[in-house]
Amino acid sequence: MQYWLFKSEPDEYSIDSLKAEKNSTGRWDGIRNYQARNLLRDEIKVGDGVLFYHSSCKNVGVAGSAIVVSEPYPDPLQFDSLSKYYDAQSSPDNPRWFSIDIQYNAHAKKFLTLTTIKATKELSDMTLVKQGRLSIQPVKKHEWEIILSACGILSEND
DNA sequence: GCCAACGTTGGC
DNA sequence: GCCAACGTTGGC
Numbered sequence: 001m002q003y004w005l006f007k008s009e010p011d012e013y014s015i016d017s018l019k020a021e022k023n024s025t026g027r028w029d030g031i032r033n034y035q036a037r038n039l040l041r042d043e044i045k046v047g048d049g050v051l052f053y054h055s056s057c058k059n060v061g062v063a064g065s066a067i068v069v070s071e072p073y074p075d076p077l078q079f080d081s082l083s084k085y086y087d088a089q090s091s092p093d094n095p096r097w098f099s100i101d102i103q104y105n106a107h108a109k110k111f112l113t114l115t116t117i118k119a120t121k122e123l124s125d126m127t128l129v130k131q132g133r134l135s136i137q138p139v140k141k142h143e144w145e146i147i148l149s150a151c152g153i154l155s156e157n158d
Numbered sequence: 159g160c161c162a163a164c165g166t167t168g169g170c
Numbered sequence: 171g172c173c174a175a176c177g178t179t180g181g182c
Contacts, residue, residue, distance in 0.1 A: 007180090033165080033179095056180055114181080133164055133179050159182105166177075 003139040004044060005051040005062075005128060006102070015052045015064040015107060024104035029075045030085045031097060036136040041072045041098045044136075049144060050102050053128070061113035065153055070101035109152030122146055 006028060008014065018026045031037055050066040074095035077085035090096035117123050123146060127137040139147075148154075 009180090035165090060181070131164080132162095132181070135179085161182095162180100164177105164179080167175085169174095170172090 001047055001049065002043070002045065003049045003051070003141065003144040004039070004068075005053050005126075005137045005139050006066075007053045007055045007135045009056045010054045010063070011057065014054065015066075015104070018052065018066060018102070019104045019107075021104075025069060025101055027099050027101050029077050029099040031075070031099070031135065032085065032087075033135060035134060037097060039136050039138070040100060043138075044068055044072065044100060046071060049139075051139060051144070051147060059111065059113065061111055061115075061117065062108055062147055062151055063111060064107045064151075065105040065148065066102040067105055068100055069103045072098040072100050075099040106153045110150065112147060112150050116150070117147075120146070120150075 010016075013026075018024060028040075031040055046068055048068040050068060051062050052064045052066055054060055054063045074092065075085070075097040076099070077083040078087040078090045078095065078097045079092065080086055081088075085097075087096055114128070117126065118129055123129065123143055126139070126143055127134055
């Protein structure tokens with residue numbers, strides 16, 4: 001089992017949005033960055049753990065956790081000419097962008113802010129701290145455990 | 159709204 | 171394949 005951190009702007013899609021979906025399961029789409037795409041397409045597996053991170057808002061940090069419940073599949077938005085994620089250079093035969101489905105697991109009982117993450121020595125190696133911009137990032141096991149514990153989330157999905 | 163740190167594009 | 175110009179992300 002591997003661990004990941006997914007960033008989303010809560011105004012667009014939040015941990016509450018995910019929980020409110022049918023079966024609390026939603027599609028993670030709109031990824032338009034090759035580094036993130038490669039992780040999504042090639043590395044992420046069903047059953048992997050996901051930290052749901054809220055970015056570009058008043059309160060930035062880890063808002064909850066989720067679990068990967070599908071294999072990667074072509075992001076349907078890339079073929080939708082009305083979507084802002086439309087990509088005319090992509091085709092169903094040779095899709096450029098991918099999505100996966102994740103299922104809600106828990107809200108952080110205690111919201112873990114970026115400030116706290118940055119102040120935690122054991123988390124100083126995280127991509128989040130070193131390279132702010134990547135929207136899908138790998139998380140090491142010990143980082144996952146520290147963060148879940150700081151959030152007050154029990155590892156119910158182990 | 160600012161700006162640093164990336165990423166992408168396109169001329170050569 | 172280099173690199174300048176431009177675009178985007180995301181914290182503050």
